[in-house]
Amino acid sequence: MSAVLDIGSHKVVCLIGQQDSNMGVRIIGSGFGVSAGLKGGVVVDMDAAEVGIRTAVEKAERQAGMAIQSVSVNVSTRSLRSQQMEVHTEFASGEVADRDLTRVIESSLSELAQPEDAILHAIPLNFSVDGEDGIRDPRGMFGSKLGVDMHFVLAGIGPLRNLAHCVERCHLRIKSAHVSPYAAGLSVLTDDEKDLGVTVIDLGGGITTSAIFRDNRMVHVDAIPLGGQSITNDVARGLSTPMEAAERIKTIYGSALHGADDDYVNIPCPPMGAQDTLHHHPKSLLTSIVRSRTEEIFELLRDRMTDAGLDVYAGRRIVLTGGGAHLTGVREIAEQVFNKRVRIGRPNGVLGLPETIDGPDFAVATGILKAQFMDIDEAISGPPDLSGRRYRQRRYSGGPVGRSLQWLRDNF
Numbered sequence: 001m002s003a004v005l006d007i008g009s010h011k012v013v014c015l016i017g018q019q020d021s022n023m024g025v026r027i028i029g030s031g032f033g034v035s036a037g038l039k040g041g042v043v044v045d046m047d048a049a050e051v052g053i054r055t056a057v058e059k060a061e062r063q064a065g066m067a068i069q070s071v072s073v074n075v076s077t078r079s080l081r082s083q084q085m086e087v088h089t090e091f092a093s094g095e096v097a098d099r100d101l102t103r104v105i106e107s108s109l110s111e112l113a114q115p116e117d118a119i120l121h122a123i124p125l126n127f128s129v130d131g132e133d134g135i136r137d138p139r140g141m142f143g144s145k146l147g148v149d150m151h152f153v154l155a156g157i158g159p160l161r162n163l164a165h166c167v168e169r170c171h172l173r174i175k176s177a178h179v180s181p182y183a184a185g186l187s188v189l190t191d192d193e194k195d196l197g198v199t200v201i202d203l204g205g206g207i208t209t210s211a212i213f214r215d216n217r218m219v220h221v222d223a224i225p226l227g228g229q230s231i232t233n234d235v236a237r238g239l240s241t242p243m244e245a246a247e248r249i250k251t252i253y254g255s256a257l258h259g260a261d262d263d264y265v266n267i268p269c270p271p272m273g274a275q276d277t278l279h280h281h282p283k284s285l286l287t288s289i290v291r292s293r294t295e296e297i298f299e300l301l302r303d304r305m306t307d308a309g310l311d312v313y314a315g316r317r318i319v320l321t322g323g324g325a326h327l328t329g330v331r332e333i334a335e336q337v338f339n340k341r342v343r344i345g346r347p348n349g350v351l352g353l354p355e356t357i358d359g360p361d362f363a364v365a366t367g368i369l370k371a372q373f374m375d376i377d378e379a380i381s382g383p384p385d386l387s388g389r390r391y392r393q394r395r396y397s398g399g400p401v402g403r404s405l406q407w408l409r410d411n412f
Contacts, residue, residue: 001028002175002372003060003068005053006183006365007163008076009038009206009229010323013357013365014056016064017350019373026351027369029066031059040206040225041076041180043162046169053170070173072368073163075120076180076202076209079156080223085112086149088128093144096129100146101139105379108150118160118386120177121153122379125217150379153179153221161386174383178371180204180364181211182218184321186374187367188345188360189213197315200345201301201334202364203324205229208297212305212314217377220310224300228324231293238289239281241269250327253283256291257329294330298337319345321363 006013016029033056037049061067087108091100109122127138128147138146164174185200194213201210204227212220228250235254236246253267262284269279305311318340324330325344334342347358347366357365 029064183367203322325360
């Protein structure tokens with residue numbers, strides 16, 4: 001049995017699931033809460049965030065008929081970033097063994113570790129033996145020099161500490177952490193998509209994150225501090241209406257595509273103040289506002305992907321998840337901006353999924369749940385190191401004599 005939390009800017013989702021023999025993962029409890037204490041994936045009001053988490057967890061526990069002590073959580077902050085690193089180590093000429101893989105991977109962890117960042121994912125992309133690269137599993141091969149290409153996903157320790165503290169205030173322990181677009185990819189992508197190249201874009205309320213998959217590995221992560229809330233803010237300003245009304249107007253009338261009768265359809269907009277009267281604006285104005293911000297989000301992601309040299313490497317497909325994927329016309333705008341095939345991703349591979357949580361806005365939660373029962377090829381597991389010392393200590397432990405003795409123990 002495992003429990004997961006998807007803590008977003010608008011809602012908190014708690015899922016409790018268990019392994020169903022030969023059938024996959026089955027949900028036995030689900031709960032939702034209103035998230036009022038997060039902005040851009042970062043906790044800004046500890047009390048409000050705690051209320052949302054407690055509400056979601058209590059509902060899921062009641063449905064599952066059990067109490068939970070630990071949860072796996074999502075991470076979605078603007079500090080998310082990817083870093084690639086190539087590390088080589090020498091060993092006594094002979095057959096590559098497990099200890100050699102462990103040593104070269106631990107060496108990369110210690111070289112990367114910094115006090116201001118936490119390592120969320122450490123994924124070996126390829127190995128090399130005596131200069132021959134592109135090797136998936138070098139064990140059993142012969143050589144004297146082993147190398148590894150690592151992909152690290154990092155996030156600022158400060159926001160993670162606040163998130164962990166908020167979860168702990170609910171008397172829960174963090175079991176593991178997964179970046180949102182990675183979890184969404186585990187939920188909605190097919191094996192062929194992950195192998196040939198695909199980009200997952202998770203359109204959240206306060207932040208939009210993306211992950212590129214290639215050769216069945218996640219190879220890049222990015223985040224921009226814009227999301228569905230940015231569109232709502234624009235609607236509120238453009239139509240001179242309160243935020244709550246702007247959210248309803250966006251949900252009911254909002255579209256990123258212009259319609260033939262937009263100039264003739266008037267949208268009722270509640271006034272800002274008590275002395276004002278109800279006013280109307282043509283739907284074409286709302287569509288222009290929604291389209292402008294939607295295009296900006298996709299253009300920013302496209303340009304950042306191009307600057308990283310990953311546009312072609314990412315393949316010809318994009319999958320949209322998150323609450324923003326419900327917006328009418330968002331798929332068509334993404335196709336125009338990226339010039340790629342785009343589809344809306346929905347959770348798959350999870351049994352007992354209620355109709356209320358089978359949409360793209362629940363891809364992250366179901367993906368985290370699936371990850372608990374998958375054999376994922378990563379170099380680290382468990383909760384992230386928020387002390388900033390776990391891997392740095394390995395770098396500085398022992399002097400030249402100590403390192404020499406360790407090398408002798410590993411090789412003879």
